[in-house]
Amino acid sequence: MIDSAAPAPSRWQPAVIERLLPRTPRVISVFLRASLGAREAGQHVDVRLIAPDGYEAQRSYSIASAPGDESLELAIERLEHGEVSPYFHEVARPGDAIELRGPIGGHFIWRREDGGPLLLVGGGSGIVPLVAMLRHRAAVAPDTKALLVYSARTWGEVVYRDELLAEQARDTQFDLVLTTTREARHRPGDFERRLDRTLLRDILGAWRQTPRHVYVCGSNAFVEAVTTHLVEEIPAPVIRTERYGGTD
Amino acid sequence: MPTRGFFGRPPSKEVAARLPPGQYKTEDFPVLSMGPTPHVSLDAWKFAISDGPKPVASWSWAEFEMLPRTVWRGDIHCVTKWSKFDTTWEGVTIDDLFAAAGIMPPTPYLLAESYDGYDTNVPVADLVGGRAMIATRFAGEPLPAEHGGPARLLVPHLYFWKSAKWVKGLRFTARDEAGFWELRGYHIYGDPWREQRYTNDP
Numbered sequence: 001m002i003d004s005a006a007p008a009p010s011r012w013q014p015a016v017i018e019r020l021l022p023r024t025p026r027v028i029s030v031f032l033r034a035s036l037g038a039r040e041a042g043q044h045v046d047v048r049l050i051a052p053d054g055y056e057a058q059r060s061y062s063i064a065s066a067p068g069d070e071s072l073e074l075a076i077e078r079l080e081h082g083e084v085s086p087y088f089h090e091v092a093r094p095g096d097a098i099e100l101r102g103p104i105g106g107h108f109i110w111r112r113e114d115g116g117p118l119l120l121v122g123g124g125s126g127i128v129p130l131v132a133m134l135r136h137r138a139a140v141a142p143d144t145k146a147l148l149v150y151s152a153r154t155w156g157e158v159v160y161r162d163e164l165l166a167e168q169a170r171d172t173q174f175d176l177v178l179t180t181t182r183e184a185r186h187r188p189g190d191f192e193r194r195l196d197r198t199l200l201r202d203i204l205g206a207w208r209q210t211p212r213h214v215y216v217c218g219s220n221a222f223v224e225a226v227t228t229h230l231v232e233e234i235p236a237p238v239i240r241t242e243r244y245g246g247t248d
Numbered sequence: 249m250p251t252r253g254f255f256g257r258p259p260s261k262e263v264a265a266r267l268p269p270g271q272y273k274t275e276d277f278p279v280l281s282m283g284p285t286p287h288v289s290l291d292a293w294k295f296a297i298s299d300g301p302k303p304v305a306s307w308s309w310a311e312f313e314m315l316p317r318t319v320w321r322g323d324i325h326c327v328t329k330w331s332k333f334d335t336t337w338e339g340v341t342i343d344d345l346f347a348a349a350g351i352m353p354p355t356p357y358l359l360a361e362s363y364d365g366y367d368t369n370v371p372v373a374d375l376v377g378g379r380a381m382i383a384t385r386f387a388g389e390p391l392p393a394e395h396g397g398p399a400r401l402l403v404p405h406l407y408f409w410k411s412a413k414w415v416k417g418l419r420f421t422a423r424d425e426a427g428f429w430e431l432r433g434y435h436i437y438g439d440p441w442r443e444q445r446y447t448n449d450p
Contacts, residue, residue: 008447009433014249048270049251055258058270058329083257083272091253098251104446106432107282220279224394227284236284237365246278247394 010036012048015100017092018071027125027159028089029064032072034100039067040109041136042129042215042242045074045102049084059084062128062217062242063103064160066135072100075159077125108215108242110136116144119204119211119234121195121226123151123218127159129242130217134174138167147175147207151195151222154183177203195222197229204233214239220246266323267331268440274330279394282428286364286393286414293398295382296417297349305349306417309398315340315348318381320402325440327407337402339383342375342418355420359427360401360412368412368427369436370403372420379405382415407438407445 015034022028036045044062051057065073078089092098110118110133118137120130127150137144152158158178168176179191179199191199214234216223220243230239258264263273296306307315319338325331346353353372361367374380383402384391391397396413403410409429430436435444443449 007433049254049256050249051254051256051258052250053258054250055256056270057254057256057272060328087251087254096252097249101446104433107428220394224279224285231284236286239283241281241283243279243281246276247392248276 007037009046009102009104010100012099012101014097015072017094017096017098019094020088020092023075023159024157026078026157027075028078030074030076030088030092032074032098032100034072036072036100036103039063039103040106040111041067041132042109043103043105043132044129045072045100045104047074047084048099048101049087050099057084060104062132064128064131064135066132066139068139069135075125075128075131108217108240110213110215112136112140114213116141116146116213117209117211118144118146119207119209119214120146120148121150121214121216121218121230122148123195123222123226124153124157125159126216126218126222126242126244127152128217130215131160131163133215134164134167138171138174142171143173145173145209147177147203147209147211149177149179149195149200149203151179151181151218153181155180155186175207195226195229197232200226200229201233212238215242216240217242219244263333266333268325269443270445271325271329271331271440274332277332277395278326278328278330280326280328280409281364281413282366283364286362288363288393288398288414288416290398294416295399297345297351297419298417299354299420300422304351304420307348312340312382312384312399316344318344318378320381320383320404322404324404324408324411327409327434327438327440327445331440335404336387337381337383338385338388339381339399339402341378341381343378345382346376353420355422357422357424358418358420359425360410360415361417361419362412363414363416366412366414366428368401368410369421369425369430370401370406370410371424371437374403374406379403405439407435407440409434410438
């Protein structure tokens, strides 16, 4: 592990919403103006919303923007019975202020000096911190080989789809494999099933790289399934995980 | 300053009284970890107490299962904001463990160490007096691997990252040494009621 001591996250501070950009029917990007300290790719922030009666709700969201980007981009999935995510989808408008603290997290991060090859495996909205890593890599270390394996329910729910496809077309060191679990594939070379053992092994075999760092992010069920297969191919200590949700 | 247009869903007074600041109540059991879930077979499982590098006591799974067992029921709080109420755990209290080892704590600090290389620091005072256990059962069943089985530390009065999953031992340290998350932006002590989430929180 190449981690080192992380600086303390900021105290609560106001952040102004600059722009809102729907990415898919369920995911919206929120661009914020905030003066957080230095960021690493893969970190998250805490968000705090305050009701008129003083009631507060806090949640954590991954940062999608690269550390060097001026604006702070969060990509927020609308949760069915969510308390905070519907605010960003239905209520928030440019100019509104929320509260933030961060950046947080000194483990699920990728820095230029960490090097590659880099294997990123994302499920659903678990793509967000991986996008930050890919953007950072493209900006500071474009020679670093990277493979993103991304599982989404449908083609329409592939968050950052156009950006990822464009990056793949332009960057010979970056490979992208998409798999859709509830819809037929849209591109030859992509897949249309869950990331099972055989599929992961085939994808890794075709990449022909030995990853130095592996980042897996998604629902707990997704991360648990993927890492169970990955540890057969890759030593566990190079695999970092970030999960949401859990067991019943 | 209030957030324009946000009202939220404040919990009932009863629930709110049990929620530390900034937490919300969840019904499921979220899973978080730094890496893949290690699967430790009971044949290979061993639990050890050491004083720095010096081994003090150790137990095989069969030996550990012979130790006195205690049930604890209560609420747990994760630094990622969720709290889960009325969880039931069963295991060996740290008091009973130290008694079985025939030791008095040689230092006021220790690191709980796990099979996946994770560690976390907890003051000994927070582990004794019935405040912590090595838990091997959850809700009456063997603890599932995703939740830290075969055995995890349970220190429910601190944020749950202190309750190390897949625990393999306790190592006394001369001073309070930061563990895995404590070196990566999280608080050295982690009291949810004082909202000690991150480095330098008061």
